[in-house]
Amino acid sequence: MKYDILIVGSGLAGSTAARILAEHGKKILVIEKRHHVAGNCYDSKDNNGITVHRFGPHIFHTNHKSIWDFVNSFGAFNHFQHKVLSYAEGRLIPFPINRDTLCDVFGIALPVTEVSSFLKKQIEKSTFNVPAQNFRDAVVSQVGEHLYDLFFKNYTKKQWDREPELLSAEIAARIPIRENRDARYFTDQYQGIPISGYTAMIESMLNHENISLMLNTDYFDVKNDINVDKTIYTGKLDEYFNYCHGELEYRSVHFEFKTADTSFFQPVSVVNYPNDYDFTRITEFKHFTGENSDKTSLCYEYPSAKGTPCYVVLSRENIEKREKYKGMSDQLEKNGTHIFLGRLAEYKYYNMDQVIERVFNALK
Numbered sequence: 001m002k003y004d005i006l007i008v009g010s011g012l013a014g015s016t017a018a019r020i021l022a023e024h025g026k027k028i029l030v031i032e033k034r035h036h037v038a039g040n041c042y043d044s045k046d047n048n049g050i051t052v053h054r055f056g057p058h059i060f061h062t063n064h065k066s067i068w069d070f071v072n073s074f075g076a077f078n079h080f081q082h083k084v085l086s087y088a089e090g091r092l093i094p095f096p097i098n099r100d101t102l103c104d105v106f107g108i109a110l111p112v113t114e115v116s117s118f119l120k121k122q123i124e125k126s127t128f129n130v131p132a133q134n135f136r137d138a139v140v141s142q143v144g145e146h147l148y149d150l151f152f153k154n155y156t157k158k159q160w161d162r163e164p165e166l167l168s169a170e171i172a173a174r175i176p177i178r179e180n181r182d183a184r185y186f187t188d189q190y191q192g193i194p195i196s197g198y199t200a201m202i203e204s205m206l207n208h209e210n211i212s213l214m215l216n217t218d219y220f221d222v223k224n225d226i227n228v229d230k231t232i233y234t235g236k237l238d239e240y241f242n243y244c245h246g247e248l249e250y251r252s253v254h255f256e257f258k259t260a261d262t263s264f265f266q267p268v269s270v271v272n273y274p275n276d277y278d279f280t281r282i283t284e285f286k287h288f289t290g291e292n293s294d295k296t297s298l299c300y301e302y303p304s305a306k307g308t309p310c311y312v313v314l315s316r317e318n319i320e321k322r323e324k325y326k327g328m329s330d331q332l333e334k335n336g337t338h339i340f341l342g343r344l345a346e347y348k349y350y351n352m353d354q355v356i357e358r359v360f361n362a363l364k
Contacts, residue, residue, distance in 0.1 A: 001212065003029040006226055008219045009234035011039025012352055013342035015205045016070075016359045017232050022210035029226070030206065031217040033235075037206060040310060041198040041352070048259060050285050050297040051197050055310065056253060057270055057283045057299075058198060061188040062353035068190040070356060074204040077192035080288055082185040086272040088150050095151065095272060096185060097143055098178035105150065115179040119143060135164040138172030155274035159303050160251060160313060168314035171349075185270075188353075193288050234342040236309065237325045245324040248347055249315070252307030256300040265296050278302055312347050322347040339363075 005021055007014045010032040018028045036042050040055035059082045062068055071077065086095035094100045099115050102108070110118055122144025132138040135156060140148045152175075156164045176185065194201045206213055219235065233240055238248040256279075269287035273279060279300040286296050312318070325347070332338035339362055343350050350358065 001027065003027045003212070003226070003228050005029070005230045005232060006031065006228040007232045007234070009033075009039065009342070009344075010037040010202065010206065010213065010215075011234060011342065012041055012202070012355050013345075013359055014039075014232065014234045015202045016356050017339075017341060017363060018211050019074075019205045019208060020359065020363050022208040026210060028211045029214070029228070030211060031214045031219055031222065033216070033218050035216055036199065037213070037215070038199045038202040039234075040308065041202065043197045043199050046257070046259075046297050048293045048295045048297050050291050050293055051289055052257065052285050052297055052299070053198075053283070053288075054255065055308065056255065056301060057285075057288075058352065059186065059191065059193060059288075060352050061186040061191040062351075063188045063190070064353060064357065065190070067353050067356050067360075071194070071201065075194045075196050075201040077194050078289065079191065080193050081191055082270070083183055083268045084185045084270045084272060085266075085268050086151055086274060088275060092267070092271065094183050096176040096178060097147060097151070098183060099181045100183065101147075105147065112180055119177075119179075122146060132169040132172070134169055135167040135171050138169035139164075139175060142172075142175070142177055151272075151274050153274075155272060155280060158274075158278070158280050159311075161303065161305060162315070166315055168316070168319060170314050195289065230337055230339070232339045232341060234340075234345050236344045237322070237329065237340065237347045240340075240345070241325055241328055245321050248321055248325070249313040249318050250309035250344075251311040251313055252304045253310050254302040254304045254307060256302065258298045258300065260296050260298055261294075262296060263294065265298055309344060312343065312349060314349075318347070 004026040005028050007018050007028060007030045010030050014030060018030050022028050041058050042055060043051050043053045046052045084095050085092040093104050099110060099112050102118060103110050123141060126140050126145040128137040128140040132141055139152050153164060160167055265284050270281055270283050272281045279302050281301050283299040284296055329340045340346055341359055341362060342355055
């Protein structure tokens with residue numbers, strides 16, 4: 001069969017692009033290196049009958065109704081509202097930082113109307129660069145040194161295996177801070193998790209007469225054998241160009257799955273461990289879907305330099321390399337032969353809804 005477009009990768013970016021183009025009459029071939037679709041959104045039921053996210057927790061959230069309607073067209077979502085606690089100073093503390101966090105940490109009864117002024121005082125007695133030169137500056141300029149030390153400093157060291165001063169301030173753009181008692185991690189209008197799982201959602205996306213799928217297929221092994229008008233690439237940016245400007249750095253995670261012989265292990269789905277132990281967080285999956293089991297399934301996350309790429313590392317050196325590669329990818333896109341989409345192909349952090357929005361815009 002002759003294909004119009006080759007899509008490299010069946011994660012959220014590649015599968016969204018495949019579906020949109022297929023519905024416009026294009027013949028699509030999707031090739032996937034792994035044995036499964038859905039990329040790092042991949043989930044499956046474990047021996048406890050609980051749906052487990054195999055590459056860490058994924059909670060879908062967006063303020064865009066068009067994006068929410070799009071994902072719901074491939075499977076119904078529940079209305080899960082994500083909450084996180086942080087284990088610090090020997091107790092569980094509300095996170096992200098909100099009014100209740102401040103009352104707990106500082107042992108005060110603080111009215112909501114005074115949260116802003118309280119944080120301002122914490123910031124005023126702290127030292128940081130303006131404008132922010134790195135991750136530490138960006139966080140301290142928002143919450144002050146004490147809260148930075150308690151919740152962010154050591155977590156960041158574990159996550160990235162480097163001092164926060166060596167990381168881009170861009171990373172801190174994802175940190176939510178509340179001046180009220182809203183303890184939800186996200187405040188988007190639409191939030192939830194697909195009831196049948198992300199894998200089923202992606203399989204539904206790819207279930208179209210114009211889409212062909214090849215699993216266990218490495219693009220770099222077959223690229224010379226496939227003749228198409230356009231390639232949409234969602235893999236590692238540096239790998240595509242044979243590392244000609246050097247390797248970009250990615251952080252991975254070692255996921256250790258455990259079963260606890262109890263109905264529930266922790267009060268919320270995710271508990272962060274910024275200062276204690278070698279793992280960064282524990283996820284308890286039963287909170288996501290309400291599945292019934294006498295036991296509960298847990299995932300301990302240990303950051304690693306090796307393994308499946310999960311996060312880009314926005315250090316100065318990597319950003320400089322990214323710009324060199326981006327110049328090359330931009331030229332291919334101008335030629336009309338390629339589109340580079342997603343976290344790995346653009347070496348950029350995206351939330352799931354941002355990935356879909358990026359695909360929407362790229363295919364206009």
